[in-house]
Amino acid sequence: MARRSAPRGLRHQIAIAAAQLIAEQSDLSFAQARNKAAKxxxxxxxxxxxxxHEIEQALKSHLELFQASSQATELHHLRESAVGAMRLFSQYQPRLIGPVLTGIANRHTPITLVLFSDTxxxxxxxxxxxxxPCQQRDVLLDYSHKKRIARTVFSFQAGTHQVDLLVLPNTDRHNLPLDPIEERPQKGASLNQLLALLEQD
Structure with a gap:
């Protein structure tokens, strides 16, 4: 709450610097990028x-300004790779979440898929x-009602793109983790919804 009363100058500079870090190192979370930029x-x-949301807006402006000619093509390729991964993992009813879905992504951005499995x-x-071949790690995710729960992510390379598989139990199907920007439960996109997006690209 107190952050909102801060002067715009330095706050805006930090948002821009954080956005640049995310554009260069897409594996950084908004919190990590914000802390690095502040430091x-x-x-x-x-x-x-x-x-x-201020960092997201700065990132959108950064991509439009510095990567406009390539960003749309890269986003299309990322979404095509996501389609392939979703078809491969169709038994887990995958949903696409994150920047590749929202469109604020570049070639460094991982493709994040939610998979539903009780184990x-x-x-x-x-x-x-x-x-x-993949790497496994645990991440802490925020849920509604101020819950924070550890979940497992598998990461692997699909060509030049990194794919992150976030494994959630079936009980999470209608209660996905909170969107880090909007702080509301994410909805994600099914394969058919992603194919419809690709037709619009």
């Missing part, structure tokens, strides 16, 4: 830190059966 600009006042091991076995 780079020697800001220690929490009131000066921009909200996620992480089932997804791990599928990856082994298909001989897909």
């Amino acid at each position: 780079r600009l020697r800001c220690t006042d929490q009131r000066q830190l921009p909200e996620n 992480v091991e089932t997804v791990a076995i599928s990856l082994m059966d298909w001989k897909i």
Whole structure:
């Protein structure tokens, strides 16, 4: 709440710097990019830190200004790769979330798919059966009612694109983690919805 009363100058600079970091290193979260940008600009006042939606707007402006000629093509390729991954993991009823869905993505942006499975091991076995080398990690996700829950992510390379598989239990099907920008439960896109988006690209 206190951040919103901060002067616009430094706050805006931090948002721009954070956006540049995300454009260059898409594996950074908004919080990580904000903290790095604040450190780079020697800001220690929490009131000066921009909200996620301010960083998102700065990122959108950055991509339009510096990567306009290539961003649309790269986004189309990312979505095509997402289609392939969603077809491969169709048994887990995948949903696309994140920047590749919202359109604020470049070639460095990972493709994030939600897979529904009551056991992480089932997804791990599928990856082994298909001989897909991957890395596994746990992430803390925010849910409604101020809940924070650890979930598992598998990451692998599909050509030049990184694919992150976020494994959620079936009970999460109608209660996805909160969107880091809007702070509301994410909806994600099904394969058919993504195909419709591709037709519009």
